[in-house]
Amino acid sequence: MGHRRRGHTHAPKTPTCLNAHSSNTVQHADHEQSVKHSICMVSDFFYPNMGGVESHIYQLSQCLIEKGHKVVIATHAYGDRRGIRYLTNGLKVYYLPLQVMYNQSTSTTCFHSLPLLRCIFVRECITIVHAHSSFSAMAHDALFHAKTMGLNTVFTDHSLFGFADLSSVLTNKLLTVSLCDTNHIVCVSYTSKENTVLRATLDPEIVSVIPNAVDPTDFTPDPCRRDNSKITIVVISRLVYRKGIDLLSGIIPELCGRHPDLCFLIGGEGPKRIILEEVREKYQLHDRVRLLGALDHKDVRDVLVQGHIFLNTSLTEAFCMAIVEGASCGLQVVSTRVGGIPEVLPNELVTLCGPSVCSLCDGLETVIKKIRSGNVESPAAIHRKVRTLYTWRNVAERTEKVYNRVCREPVLPLSARLHRLRSHCGAVAGSIFSFVAVINFLFLLFLQWLRPDSLIDVAVDASGPHSRLKQQVSHKTSKTANPNDLT
Amino acid sequence: MADEEFTDINGNWISLDCQTHSSFCREFTVTSPKLSLRKVMVYTCCVWLFAYAVFFFTQNTAVLSSAIILTLVGMVIHIHFVKVDHETLLIIGSLGVQLSSSYASGRESTTFIEMSKLKDIVINEAVYMHNIIYYLCILIKDPADPETVTSVVPLFQSSKPRLNCLIQVYKSCQEILAQSR
Numbered sequence: 001m002g003h004r005r006r007g008h009t010h011a012p013k014t015p016t017c018l019n020a021h022s023s024n025t026v027q028h029a030d031h032e033q034s035v036k037h038s039i040c041m042v043s044d045f046f047y048p049n050m051g052g053v054e055s056h057i058y059q060l061s062q063c064l065i066e067k068g069h070k071v072v073i074a075t076h077a078y079g080d081r082r083g084i085r086y087l088t089n090g091l092k093v094y095y096l097p098l099q100v101m102y103n104q105s106t107s108t109t110c111f112h113s114l115p116l117l118r119c120i121f122v123r124e125c126i127t128i129v130h131a132h133s134s135f136s137a138m139a140h141d142a143l144f145h146a147k148t149m150g151l152n153t154v155f156t157d158h159s160l161f162g163f164a165d166l167s168s169v170l171t172n173k174l175l176t177v178s179l180c181d182t183n184h185i186v187c188v189s190y191t192s193k194e195n196t197v198l199r200a201t202l203d204p205e206i207v208s209v210i211p212n213a214v215d216p217t218d219f220t221p222d223p224c225r226r227d228n229s230k231i232t233i234v235v236i237s238r239l240v241y242r243k244g245i246d247l248l249s250g251i252i253p254e255l256c257g258r259h260p261d262l263c264f265l266i267g268g269e270g271p272k273r274i275i276l277e278e279v280r281e282k283y284q285l286h287d288r289v290r291l292l293g294a295l296d297h298k299d300v301r302d303v304l305v306q307g308h309i310f311l312n313t314s315l316t317e318a319f320c321m322a323i324v325e326g327a328s329c330g331l332q333v334v335s336t337r338v339g340g341i342p343e344v345l346p347n348e349l350v351t352l353c354g355p356s357v358c359s360l361c362d363g364l365e366t367v368i369k370k371i372r373s374g375n376v377e378s379p380a381a382i383h384r385k386v387r388t389l390y391t392w393r394n395v396a397e398r399t400e401k402v403y404n405r406v407c408r409e410p411v412l413p414l415s416a417r418l419h420r421l422r423s424h425c426g427a428v429a430g431s432i433f434s435f436v437a438v439i440n441f442l443f444l445l446f447l448q449w450l451r452p453d454s455l456i457d458v459a460v461d462a463s464g465p466h467s468r469l470k471q472q473v474s475h476k477t478s479k480t481a482n483p484n485d486l487t
Numbered sequence: 488m489a490d491e492e493f494t495d496i497n498g499n500w501i502s503l504d505c506q507t508h509s510s511f512c513r514e515f516t517v518t519s520p521k522l523s524l525r526k527v528m529v530y531t532c533c534v535w536l537f538a539y540a541v542f543f544f545t546q547n548t549a550v551l552s553s554a555i556i557l558t559l560v561g562m563v564i565h566i567h568f569v570k571v572d573h574e575t576l577l578i579i580g581s582l583g584v585q586l587s588s589s590y591a592s593g594r595e596s597t598t599f600i601e602m603s604k605l606k607d608i609v610i611n612e613a614v615y616m617h618n619i620i621y622y623l624c625i626l627i628k629d630p631a632d633p634e635t636v637t638s639v640v641p642l643f644q645s646s647k648p649r650l651n652c653l654i655q656v657y658k659s660c661q662e663i664l665a666q667s668r
Binding site (some may be wrong): 082084094096097115116119120451452455456457 | 494496497498612613614617618619620621649650
């Protein structure tokens, strides 16, 4: 396996910036705590879209802002939500007018996003570009442009991917090209790390594992909401093949036949919903299988607390947030033993089964027996255990260490980058992307001539050490507008 | 007050003239560079050369005639509807805000927004072409429901001054709005 080599290189001149806080070079490890970074999170997946990646980016950003860093997010426009928006604590989001191609991922030409992303990186005085999700074309574009501009880069991979089929081969080749000169890679589980290292032929030294987390205040147990005259199994997931909905359609009639007091509460939407409706129709289970459809994130907890058991039937998963949320609400968790799931919860909090109907039914039977005999921990006790396992503050702390390490590393100049691409990505792909990198560099020079950095107004910080928002809050004495707020 | 020199988002020089008529009345005039004769000549030559190239292959004199007409019509449209010489913002504390645009042809367009409809004047950010720019705008409220913003009126749309110029106008406007509230 061709691991990437770490040659000693000279960093190119990064874009000059008018703000003093942009020069985040670290001389000694002692000063690490005081270093404040300007971070741009880039992904196609963000609010108002809901999911694991979106939640991760938002929560991590909020905790980094809390720690004094400046964070902005770049994503594509969602319908009418375009332009620049501000979220809680001055988290600034750029909804860029880029064309969506498939499954909320933008189409990519590697060049069309450069003018806008360059503008963001310069005006926000960005020092680290943090891209999320290997399925996001915008994330790969941002990494490519950031390296052309001489910025440090971090990439977080949130998913597992195969090796055999054509789409996997192509995606893995793109990932190899994207990550071969990225400063650091973050994965959400050790299984995910192994998968990413193999897919992108990376040096494991530059890949860290930082798990996801849940906000424990969002997922608190409420045993009063349960109907104890029956046992309720809750399933909340997108109803797609990858989430094992075919397995679920086999489990439902099997268990409902064995236990007349068992019912299923299923939240989520997707193409596999029709299979569940067919099962419900065929076995006349309308009173015992409730399909709730798509749920807002705020409603998830209200559904979870109605259940006794949380069932996850995923066929592949890098890090399953859903089972942590289920356990946080005090439910007994039954899940398939796939991907990074075995790493997520301790054995006493989860029952792991093989990805088959038979194995999952056995696991559920075991848990049902425990519930009937009263041999289970109270929801409050389970919540107390989970609450300390995964916190966003801990995730932010570990990510901050990655940033501190990254900002000490040199960014490869164009010549070294071209050599890395050719040596690491194979003769054909390496040559193609070397050519693309040269064109990208020339395009950047053209943009710098057309609209020099000096013509781009440096943005007023809404987060970070120079946050205008913090100053306004601390100096606010009256409700009247202060004309000197903007200086 | 004397004219102050600033640049627009493209780096062209513009001037800001602030006139204080009273403590409740101020006028801001942003003047853009005059129509460049060199630019006009370049565009005209390009169109005519292209027309001549087409004529060379088609041998149709109508091409040359239409090129001349097109150039003249284009120039008239440009100076009458596109090229703004200066934009004026007149803010009167008790009355409202008047926005004026003076075109290269001498044509003027004026808009008045009464104070009861004006919620605030703010500096906002927008994605403009392949850039992200700051712009000054007036937030319009519904007198029946003062909390909601019904529409946004951008100021200095043609000259597009940079942030340092906008801040100066913003501060002055806020002083007057603070007095009138």
